[in-house]
Each structure stands twice: as structure tokens, then as C-alpha cells.
Amino acid sequence: MGKLLLTAIGRRVQLARHFISYGWDLEGSDLRADECAAQGLVKMIHEVPRYNEEGYYDRLMEICLMREIGFLVPLFEPELIQLSKLKKRFNDSGTLVFVSNEDSLRICLNKYNLACFFKENGILTPDTLNNERNIDSLSKWVVKPCTGMGGKQVFIATHEEVGFYSNKVSNPIFQRYIDGQEYSIDVFVAEDGQVLSVVPRLRLEVRAGEVSKSITVIDEEVTSLTLELLSKLKLFGPATIQGIKEEGTGRFYFIEVNPRFGGGVPLTIEAGIPYAKFLKADYRQEPNTLYPYRAGLKMLRYDEAIFVGS
Known part of the structure; x- marks a missing residue:
């Protein structure tokens, strides 16, 4: 089938099992190979620096060249934009990276940008604000980070509570509750x-x-x-x-x-x-x-x- 690398493989045991069952020669990468739940299933887990540390993407490239990886599937959102920028470099070295183009990623990974994209294209989405000035009392509001994954720092607030919860969220946006x-x-x-x-x-x-x-x-x-x-x-x-x-x-x-x-x-x-x-x-x-x-x-x-x- 070919060699496939999953980044941030950690707890993604069921996903790994799926690819292995179809005959993929699967390897993974993560911060600590000895702390990955997938280690008992995956042939090899490569230790890498944090995505925002110097040498992370060079290390991924090194792994792909050394192990003759044909396909790279990133699972960690913060690394997607940089991998998109490096996609041609990986492709030229024989590794196809399954990541969208940079423009699309900059829309998806910023929730306010995404809400604006929806609105501009006639796609129904809740009212979304990037500040508290125009928040009304017609409904509850969802206070959440503009970027990030995993549903952390997400609060449902009344009009009176929005200010309190906005102080608990990094770079918050405000979305009308549906x-x-x-x-x-x-x-x-x-x-x-x-x-x-x-x-x-x-x-x-x-x-x-x-x-x-x-x-x-x-x-x-x-x-x-x-x-x-x-x-x-x-x-x-x-x-x-x-x-x-x-x-x-x-x-x-x-x-x-x-x-x-x-x-x-x-x-x-x-x-x-x-x-x-x-x-x-x-x-x-x-x-x-x-x-x-x-x-x-x-x-x-x-x-x-x-x-x-x-």
C-alpha cells in the first residue's frame, strides 16, 4: 500500500488501526514516543520537537526522507499552515502532504474569519462578533477563543455574563447561541x-x-x-x-x-x-x-x- 506518517499520533489508536487494517505501512510522530497510546500498534513512533520549536519541520522532513514516507497526514491544527507552506518541498522529496492550501486554512483556523466567509458567501451562520460592543440581550452568547482546538475555554453566557467570561478566554469571539x-x-x-x-x-x-x-x-x-x-x-x-x-x-x-x-x-x-x-x-x-x-x-x-x- 505504501508508507504513511501520522503526526501527533498520541491517542489516535482507532484511526491508526484503520490504516493498518488496509495494509498501510504506518508510522507516527509525537513529542514522547514512550507516552503514546498508539505505540503498541504502530510500527515506529518518531520523537519530534514541539510544532513551534526550531527544527520541528526539518525533523519531519528528515523522517520522511529517511523512512521513505509517501504520505503525510497531519492531525494537529497548529502545524497545518506551515505544512501547507512547505507542501511543495515535501512533494518534491516524494511525500504527499494531505493539507489544504494556506488561504483556506487561514479562513478555517480563525473562527472570526470563518464566520465572515460564511456571511460573505450566503451561508447561514450565527451572528459573530470580535468585540463586546454590539452584544444584545435577545439571546445567550457563546464566548470562545478565536483560534484553537478541543473545545477548551468555551462558555455559554447571558448578556450580563459576557464580560465576565471574556476575561477567561484568550482572544475571544462572541457568537449568538443557537x-x-x-x-x-x-x-x-x-x-x-x-x-x-x-x-x-x-x-x-x-x-x-x-x-x-x-x-x-x-x-x-x-x-x-x-x-x-x-x-x-x-x-x-x-x-x-x-x-x-x-x-x-x-x-x-x-x-x-x-x-x-x-x-x-x-x-x-x-x-x-x-x-x-x-x-x-x-x-x-x-x-x-x-x-x-x-x-x-x-x-x-x-x-x-x-x-x-x-
Whole structure:
């Protein structure tokens, strides 16, 4: 199948298992190889500096050259923009990096930029402000960081509470609260722009910013709206899109776009989406078709420990 490297592999055991089951020669990278839960499964885990330390990207390049890595899939959002800048360098050395272009990433990874993009393109999204001046008392507000991953520092506040919570958040934005059912939508876009899969799933329970209970659904409206969004936001590779279907009106609001494999993607894999096939250079799918998946499949996550000797 070929050699594949997953960065920040850490706890991504189910994702790693998926690629291995399809015959990929899988390796990983992380800060501490001896503290990665995936170490018992992955052939080799390479220790690397932090993404913002000198030498990190040179070390990734060194690993790819030394180990003859054909495909690199980054899993850590803060490294995506720099890897996009270096994509040609990696490609010229024989490693295809599954990362979107820099312009798209700068939209997705800044939640205020993304809200402006939605609005400019006629895509429904909650009112989003980058300061407190125009906050009204017509609804609650979500106070959250403008950048970042994992659902940290996210608070739901009344008009009176916004000022209090904004002091607890780094570089906050303010988004009107929408009462309704939360969705995650796992998608995969080929290098030529063809959308290979769209899988909506309901977020039934979230723990520490990552979905712990979820179920796949067939929702033609959400799928159609997602395809419309993807036609305007040029992505490459995996992404997980967040949205909310408003209770009462049924209107669907897009909230976030995470241009990487999301934490809940094992459910989509189990529902039948073969990401390991999508990465193959010779993979082909009929134009204007989406890969089928099993609806009504529920994921109930739990913690599992592995034990390693000193």
C-alpha cells in the first residue's frame, strides 16, 4: 500500500488501526514516543520537537526522507499552515502532504474569519462578533477563543455574563447561541476537488471538547448544504464540519470547519467510509457520487488503558 506518517499520533489508536487494517505501512510522530497510546500498534513512533520549536519541520522532513514516507497526514491544527507552506518541498522529496492550501486554512483556523466567509458567501451562520460592543440581550452568547482546538475555554453566557467570561478566554469571539441539535459532518475532498464522502452525525454527548456519544444519520438537506459550502471553500483531504439545526425553525447553521481528521471520525470509519482507500494515488470514484455509509450507527466511547514497562 505504501508508507504513511501520522503526526501527533498520541491517542489516535482507532484511526491508526484503520490504516493498518488496509495494509498501510504506518508510522507516527509525537513529542514522547514512550507516552503514546498508539505505540503498541504502530510500527515506529518518531520523537519530534514541539510544532513551534526550531527544527520541528526539518525533523519531519528528515523522517520522511529517511523512512521513505509517501504520505503525510497531519492531525494537529497548529502545524497545518506551515505544512501547507512547505507542501511543495515535501512533494518534491516524494511525500504527499494531505493539507489544504494556506488561504483556506487561514479562513478555517480563525473562527472570526470563518464566520465572515460564511456571511460573505450566503451561508447561514450565527451572528459573530470580535468585540463586546454590539452584544444584545435577545439571546445567550457563546464566548470562545478565536483560534484553537478541543473545545477548551468555551462558555455559554447571558448578556450580563459576557464580560465576565471574556476575561477567561484568550482572544475571544462572541457568537449568538443557537438552541438545537449539534451535528458533526465528516468529509473528504480529493486533490482535484471531488468530494468523496459526506457523513453527518449527531453529537449526542461531548466530553472535554471531543464527542463521546454520536450517531450517523441520513440528512439530505445537511448533506446538500455541506456540498454547497465545500464548493466555495477549497479544501483537500479530511475535514470535520460543525453545525447546529435550530429547534423550532429547522434552519441549519454552520459553526466551524476543522480541516483535519476530527476526534469522532472512528464512527464514520466504522460506518463504512474507507479513508485508507481515499489516500491511494490511484483511487477513483464516479463523478458527483458520494461513498455510501451506514446510517443509525451509534458510537459510545470509553477510556481504555494500555500498560508499558520502563
